[in-house]
Amino acid sequence: MGFVRGEESLRTYEEINEKVRRGDAVVMTAEEFASYVEQAGLEKAAKEVDVVTTGTFGAMCSSGAFLNFGHTEPPMKMYRCWLNDVPAYKGLAAVDAYIGATAMSETRGFEYGGGHVIEDLVSGREVELRAEAYGTDCYPRKYLETHITIEDLNQAVLLNPRNAYQRYVAATNSTDRTLYTYMGTLLPHYGNVTFSGSGVLNPLCKDSGFETIGVGTRIFLGGGVGYVIGEGTQHNPRKGFGTLMVKGDLKRMNPRYLRGASIYRYGTTLYVGVGIPIPLINMRVAKTAALRDEDIWTEIVDYGVPSRNRPAIRKVNYKELKSGRVVVNDETVPCSPLSSIRMAREIAETLKKWLTEGIFFLTRPVELLPTDTVFKPLEVKRREPRVREVMKAEVVTAKPTDDIRAVAKLLVNRGVDHIPIVDDKGVLVGIVTSWDLAKALALGKDRLMDVMTRRVVTAGLDDSIDSVVSKMSRYNISGLPVVDDRRRVIGLITADDISRRLYRRFLP
Amino acid sequence: MKVKLRIVYPTGYVERPILAEAILTTGIKMNILEATLDARSGELIASLEAEEPEIERLVGFLRDRGVKVERIVGMLKVDKDRCIDCGACVSICPVQAIEISEDWSVRFDEDRCVGCGACVRACPMKAVTLV
Secondary structure: OOOOOOOOOOOOHHHHHHHHHHOOOOEEEHHHHHHHHHHHOHHHHHHHOOEEEOOEEEEOOOOEEEEEOOOOOOOOOOOEEEEOOEEEEOOOOOOEEEEEOOOEEOOOEEEEEHHHHHHHHHOOOOEEEEEEOOOOOOOOOOEEEEEEOHHHOOEEEEEEEEEOOOOOOEEEOOOOOOEEEOOEEEOOOOOOEEEOOOHHHOHHHHHOOOOOOEEOOEEEEOOEEEEEEEEOOOOEHHHOEOOEEEEEEHHHOOHHHEEEEEEOOOEEEEEEEEEOEEEOOOHHHHHHHOOOHHHOEEEEEEOOOOOOOOOEEEEEEHHHHHOOEEEEOOEEEEEEEOOOHHHHHHHHHHHHHHHHOOOOOOOOOOEEOOOOOOOOOOOOOOOOOEHHHHOEOOOOOEOOOOEHHHHHHHHHHHOOOEEEEEOOOOEEEEEEEHHHHHHHHHHOOOEHHHOOEOOOOOEOOOOEHHHHHHHHHHHOOOEEEEEOOOOEEEEEEEHHHHHHHHHHHOOO | OEEEEEEEEOOOOOOOOHHHHHHHHHOOOEEEEEEEEOOOOEEEEEEEEOOHHHHHHHHHHHHHOOOEEEEEOOOEEEOOOOOOOOOOOOOOOOOOOEEEOOOOOEEEOOOOOOOOOHHHHHOOOOOEEEO
16 A cells, blocks of 8 residues: 555645634534535545544543642652542652542442542532551651642643544343443343444544544643543554543643543543544545544444453444434334533534634644554453352252152252252253242142242353352342253252352362 | 323222223323332323313322322423533433434423433433432
8 A cells, every 4th residue: 555644645734734823724523524525525625624623522431630739748748649539549759649530439439430520620629638648757747638629739630541432332232131331221122222422523533544643633632722642542443443542731621521420330430522633634534534424333232241242233333323213133222322422513613613713723743643553352361160160060850740749858858959940851941949849838839830930040051150149149049050052951050059169269 | 281190009909990990080091101010009100181170180080089199290300511411311211201402412301201210320410310
């Protein structure tokens, strides 16, 4: 491919900035540009338009701020510190700290976290600072409790290791219970679809070749000015999941574009507003900047599968996602975003205004971002036991038509608490426990089928013990039949088996 | 006028077709938005449109038969300063009372709301409350 990434064959940064200075740069938001290209054609549009502005406003968990408190009298080497009861990272010099968006209040939990602290600081509100130290000859103070505002801080720098995902998967849920995830509330049986990102306005989608966005790119960040300082963590450009690491002066940001958030049963985070100007330096950039919602694809993924490899249900584009209805398994279900598209639009408009008013200038990146990094998983090297190693393979089973008294006798003779009920082929049809049988006898029932539980929670041979324990606690049960792929009973795993196994781990 | 009623059946009243009698007697058409029912008691949330005297008559009819009735008013409260129009509450609303408008702002239809609280939990900004 004989091209130089970042080549300025249509216009240079200096030419654009000169036009910005004169007040006659032609700037369009990504939405405006995409429809202008549809109407006028790419060639003409790319010749006329200098800069395309983008925007996104969503939950970005990998966000936080470096703060410098200044020294107290006598001084203190803070070892641990809290802002409004939210712990901040103190593995830095005496009065430097990092407050992360997902750190949660030790007194208010999910209600309030680092994201809220950042919003409170930017809003100019007083924040309680509490710190502990072990005391040294040079830093004698051991305890501190005071109030601070952002004005009191020497530096307050927003520094987000991963922001502005190029795109993100959409979420749905195949299970029979409501899931509360970082993708919001997911209703059972594929009841809804949620998605994040602004599609046509998404910054990295508009320069998906990473030709203009690089180290040193000046951007809109949290209502102020920020800079791209490198690729974000988990940057995965080959798969279309690029990310950015960004920083900016928190003191000059606006709380309208930095909002603390609590995601139900997930935790706290920060909604960050990011807008990036895309200078149309060559035709390749113009082409990606012109992508419409229908050209930007992602996948609907089943969050009901508790795995890092969640299965994709289907491909979908942002036009369908933004329509509010999405087809999943032949059924049309409601679909809604988690990031604010209205705010994303506002950010792109604001950036456009800054450029046309001549108060924001573009920077040529000092280094372009990598386009070949991959996102590796973390392998667990310590061996974790699987169901097959802990279960009992010899299972006492019964038939639905069996007499209850006979089964009760079996239970006593074999010393078990759970009896899976199987049909002639060994396929699981129910389960009874000693408690069910006691109740049945007390009520005078005769046949197993009248008392057995028909909806049985089961385990697979290679499931982790962890997943079995979580099922036991979720459904308040103490034993699960282990079944093969045809639901034939091949074992039984009980809380007793697991506790025995755990006990053995601690024996010499 | 359009109203929503919460109708609570105490123990022993669940088996009687009280609501059906009320509908047949008053001729008021009702839409049941939510119903929870077990062997001992039950609760319904119904919306209906009728003139004030007719509504009074319906409420009286139900109360005479031992059923508790109360009007549900202004249940959903949205703090527009906190709301960022993200849409996290939209697709989970069981009665489609929340929708995204053309300009991508989120619109709440209080007439449709049944006060289930799903949006209160789902709101990342804690902008929605039930009153």
